[in-house]
Amino acid sequence: MSTPYAKLPAWADYGLIPLINLSVAFIVAGFVVMLVGENPFRAAVILVEGAFGKGTGIAFTLFYATTFIFTGLSVAVAAHCSLFNIGTEGQAYIGGLGIALVCLSFDSVLPWWLIFPMAIVAAAAFGALWGFIPAYLQAKRGSHIVITTIMFNFIAASVMVYLLVGPLKPVGSQAPQTRNFLAGAELPKLNWMIELFGAKIRSAPLNICFLLALAMAFLVWLLIWRTKLGYEMRTYGHSPKAARYAGISETRIILTAMMISGALAGMMALNPVMGDQHNVAIDFVSGAGYVGIAVALMGRLHPVGIVLAAILFGMLYQGGAELAFEMPAISRDMIVIIQGLVILFAGALEHMFRPYIQALFASVSPKSVGMQAVKGKGA
Amino acid sequence: MDSFNAIVQVLDSTIRLSVPLLLACLAGLYSERAGIFDIGLEGKMLVGAFAGAAAASVFHSAFIGLGTAVLISVAFAMVHGFASITHRGNQIVSGVAINFVAAGSTIILGQAWFEQGGRTPALQPGERFEAIVWPGAEAVRNVPILGPVYAELISGHSILVYFAFAMVPFTWWVLFRTRFGLRMRAVGENPAAVDTAGISVAWLRYRALICTGILTGVAGAYLSMVQNGGFVKDMTAGKGYIALAALIFAKWKPVNAMFACLLFGFLDAASIRLQGSPLPILGKVPVQFMQALPYVLTVILLAGFIGKAIPPRAGGVPYVKER
Numbered sequence: 189m190s191t192p193y194a195k196l197p198a199w200a201d202y203g204l205i206p207l208i209n210l211s212v213a214f215i216v217a218g219f220v221v222m223l224v225g226e227n228p229f230r231a232a233v234i235l236v237e238g239a240f241g242k243g244t245g246i247a248f249t250l251f252y253a254t255t256f257i258f259t260g261l262s263v264a265v266a267a268h269c270s271l272f273n274i275g276t277e278g279q280a281y282i283g284g285l286g287i288a289l290v291c292l293s294f295d296s297v298l299p300w301w302l303i304f305p306m307a308i309v310a311a312a313a314f315g316a317l318w319g320f321i322p323a324y325l326q327a328k329r330g331s332h333i334v335i336t337t338i339m340f341n342f343i344a345a346s347v348m349v350y351l352l353v354g355p356l357k358p359v360g361s362q363a364p365q366t367r368n369f370l371a372g373a374e375l376p377k378l379n380w381m382i383e384l385f386g387a388k389i390r391s392a393p394l395n396i397c398f399l400l401a402l403a404m405a406f407l408v409w410l411l412i413w414r415t416k417l418g419y420e421m422r423t424y425g426h427s428p429k430a431a432r433y434a435g436i437s438e439t440r441i442i443l444t445a446m447m448i449s450g451a452l453a454g455m456m457a458l459n460p461v462m463g464d465q466h467n468v469a470i471d472f473v474s475g476a477g478y479v480g481i482a483v484a485l486m487g488r489l490h491p492v493g494i495v496l497a498a499i500l501f502g503m504l505y506q507g508g509a510e511l512a513f514e515m516p517a518i519s520r521d522m523i524v525i526i527q528g529l530v531i532l533f534a535g536a537l538e539h540m541f542r543p544y545i546q547a548l549f550a551s552v553s554p555k556s557v558g559m560q561a562v563k564g565k566g567a
Numbered sequence: 568m569d570s571f572n573a574i575v576q577v578l579d580s581t582i583r584l585s586v587p588l589l590l591a592c593l594a595g596l597y598s599e600r601a602g603i604f605d606i607g608l609e610g611k612m613l614v615g616a617f618a619g620a621a622a623a624s625v626f627h628s629a630f631i632g633l634g635t636a637v638l639i640s641v642a643f644a645m646v647h648g649f650a651s652i653t654h655r656g657n658q659i660v661s662g663v664a665i666n667f668v669a670a671g672s673t674i675i676l677g678q679a680w681f682e683q684g685g686r687t688p689a690l691q692p693g694e695r696f697e698a699i700v701w702p703g704a705e706a707v708r709n710v711p712i713l714g715p716v717y718a719e720l721i722s723g724h725s726i727l728v729y730f731a732f733a734m735v736p737f738t739w740w741v742l743f744r745t746r747f748g749l750r751m752r753a754v755g756e757n758p759a760a761v762d763t764a765g766i767s768v769a770w771l772r773y774r775a776l777i778c779t780g781i782l783t784g785v786a787g788a789y790l791s792m793v794q795n796g797g798f799v800k801d802m803t804a805g806k807g808y809i810a811l812a813a814l815i816f817a818k819w820k821p822v823n824a825m826f827a828c829l830l831f832g833f834l835d836a837a838s839i840r841l842q843g844s845p846l847p848i849l850g851k852v853p854v855q856f857m858q859a860l861p862y863v864l865t866v867i868l869l870a871g872f873i874g875k876a877i878p879p880r881a882g883g884v885p886y887v888k889e890r
Binding site: 220338518521 | 654660665672675685805853856858865
């Protein structure tokens, strides 16, 4: 899409506008809190204290953030190629299947540091496979990727339910989940990192997947802005026609982008499965794939932004749990509303305030919005 | 005779299960034909279901419930319009947002207002739409073949069921026989041409979205006020997405939409009926397979293996006036 808007200085574009959009989302969420009959300011205080007040809270916040970094990166990689991957949820779910197969086979014989790399590969491969099919259909048969990935989320759910109430369920068990993994498939915790700063941690599931997530964020940055493949993906994302003209294979670029996206989504499953629950249960992803959309949009598709946005959502999840304790009228579903509002204001309505901000900038300092340059063309 | 009765019963539940799909599918048809992708059908149905059940139980009237459902659903459709028509935002992002806001707010408000774990109070007789028994239905019930068909399939549904099926020819008529329909289809294919003819693209698309909102509102009201007798959290359970699948399956045509929804409704009814009991040729089919079948079929269709589904050409693209 050609930009119908004049340029803003970078700090306004990447800092001010997202901040305004985010604030509006939270103000509207505050109205919902008022509608429920609670004080939004007190709610905000409880939320922040619950997330960052104690060491345990911080560890939980970072644990949730880990999950969202993976899904946010997954959505962002596809989005750079102008592919809207709503299938992150399903790809993560199927990624859990890969982890289950590795862990159930080897957890009695191998130590965690051998199982972990194998599980990473399996999770990434299964997630990538689940991203590959919609990508292939988009590239070769022209089926709209949004629709196929939605369909694949449902198919993934059916496949996993079938496996978890059937073949993968231990004999004699009632719960629809795999058996608990043995010690070999449990990832080491990272709580000592926070304890270094003098905080006390009771028990929190923060584990080495957090470091893996940060490493992936760095690799995604490297991929998108420092490699030929990333350049081609961004080119295709900007203008498929230009990419075709430049000799970039449409099929190859769509397939690669979606498989990387799927692999990142699949790796998300490592965090809850191997780091926390030590089994694969029905619906263990529980919407983290969709949170990824909000995180990616809020982080403006940049890994640094995504990590920050993921921590914000981790805070909402952890603080939201505390909030539900303190204010019974507000359950954790409040986060779902906030998530929706963030997607609405930071995503769909991202340009709503731009004209006003531009007018403001233009009246204060015409140079900052490049007025001279555009004036001649009558825009 | 027993197996015939069983078939009639499955077909009867097919009709009941396909009604919300059909209403949502036709709703999607209006907006997508006008060039607005709408994956927020799910969310609009959900708020419709909640608003309908809540208002019906507070005001003790089924029709006030229906009206509220439609009103709230249209309001959500207008948010989608505001984001994707006025501000030219990404239509899919906006739809996703609407689904989240709907899912969260129905639970939070339901819990705050009724304190029953996100449910609305169970609807009393006057507060929900009752089945309409057609004249003579009981008298002919014992007539072989035709009797059960008349008594079970044709008679004995609520007014919303008849409304849903009446909307099929009506939508066809609006789409292909009225000026509004012609312009709406044009705006979904080539908005620039419509603009050149001096017709407002934005206003046309807004009107299409109002139709969408009305129908998703009725679909939601059907779920909470006919099928269930109260709102339960997340009660749409992916029906909005199945409706979207049905819409593609129907290639954006109203009569096809009815058959697609009946097919998906039948798959649902059959999977409930079978519940793991073996089929004659296939043997035992897992329930999950039957549940996944609508999605699998849609993917196969989208891949172009059963005909080609060509969406409206301007779908998903915000209209920017040339300057």
